[in-house]
Amino acid sequence: MAHVLSPNVLIRKLQNISDLTQSDIAILEGIPLSKRECRANEDIVREGERPTHSFVVLEGLVGSTKLTGDGKRQITSFFVPGDIPDLHGMHLSVLDCTFSSLARASLGFMRHDAMRAICDRHASIAAIFWRSTLIDAAIYREWVTNVGRxxxxxxxxxxxxxxxxxxxxxxxxxxxxxxxxxxxxxxxxxxxxxxxxxxxxxxxxxxxxxxxxxxxxxxxxxxxxxxxxxxxxxxxxxxxxxxxx
Incomplete structure (x- = not known):
């Protein structure tokens, strides 16, 4: 069942990293989403899948993961409430990692076609989402440094x-x-x-x-x-x- 995004953790997260106008907030709150509850250690979307939605973490903790050929797991980032872990999936045809719940989690799924339509009409929203993915990339870089050095x-x-x-x-x-x-x-x-x-x-x-x-x-x-x-x-x-x- 689809719900309309109400004032929630997504708005707070984006306000932490961007200047949101009241118009921006109203547009973001109007994005329909479908809620899903996950148990701990449940795959949400898997590497190789072609997703039609991106999800926001409403509660809980999510990790992006990669597996080596012999099955060893590397977690490449943690995602907390307000984060959109697979936002880049809106523009990539296939996912190159798996997203899994690391604890019980509540998620809200947003359709890519609806998100693209909003970004096409509202440059400020597209810029906000772009900034969010750039910050995710900055976190990845810090994690590489952390593990490597x-x-x-x-x-x-x-x-x-x-x-x-x-x-x-x-x-x-x-x-x-x-x-x-x-x-x-x-x-x-x-x-x-x-x-x-x-x-x-x-x-x-x-x-x-x-x-x-x-x-x-x-x-x-x-x-x-x-x-x-x-x-x-x-x-x-x-x-x-x-x-x-």
């Missing part, structure tokens, strides 16, 4: 800083405390580490007084220390308002 301890601190900033901008985090239902296996696949190594690094971050975890509850106890440990600079997220804690 930082040690395991710094990698982990960096990815935690990124998640905190992105979730904070969406109002999901307060006082450095969040529910992060991401498994150690997913962190391992995102950071190019084994799950055993992930566990050791998380323990080291705890021992150093930077983080506290209890189940899926995550607390950045020493935010400044975590930023230093992660060699983290949020510039690549291109958010309009700097995050201050």
């Amino acid at each position: 930082r040690d395991a301890y710094t990698r982990m601190a960096h990815i935690l800083c990124e998640l905190i900033v992105r979730l904070h901008s969406m109002g999901v985090i307060k006082d450095h405390v969040a529910n992060l239902p991401v498994t150690q296996a997913a962190l391992a696949d995102a950071l190019g580490l084994s799950t055993v190594h992930v566990n050791r690094v998380l323990q080291e971050l705890r021992r150093n007084g930077l983080i506290f975890t209890e189940g899926t509850r995550f607390h950045a106890v020493d935010w400044a220390g975590l930023v230093r440990a992660g060699d983290f600079d949020a510039t690549y997220l291109h958010q309009r308002t700097a995050i201050t804690f």
Whole structure:
């Protein structure tokens, strides 16, 4: 069943990265979408598919993934509420990666033909979507640097800083405390580490007084220390308002 997009996380996300006029907001709110609930670890769209929709994450956590020939998984980005992970699929005939829910997720699917028609009529909306995909590309570049040139301890601190900033901008985090239902296996696949190594690094971050975890509850106890440990600079997220804690 199709619904009309009401004021929601998509509007907030785009306001974080672009100047939206009231006209822009009204147009975005008018985009019809179909809602879908996903279990954890469920493929949403798969590599090789020819999608007719793009989706926005309404709740939960989604990852873009690639598999090697021998079945090893690399997570190439995390997507939080407000993100449109496969927006580029509107212009590519076939997907070159798989998008999977990493936790229970609520998604809203938007038809490509409707989105293209809106972009054709409204240059400002096309520019907003273009900016969003450029920022996704900036995040990919930072992840390549993280996995390729930082040690395991710094990698982990960096990815935690990124998640905190992105979730904070969406109002999901307060006082450095969040529910992060991401498994150690997913962190391992995102950071190019084994799950055993992930566990050791998380323990080291705890021992150093930077983080506290209890189940899926995550607390950045020493935010400044975590930023230093992660060699983290949020510039690549291109958010309009700097995050201050």
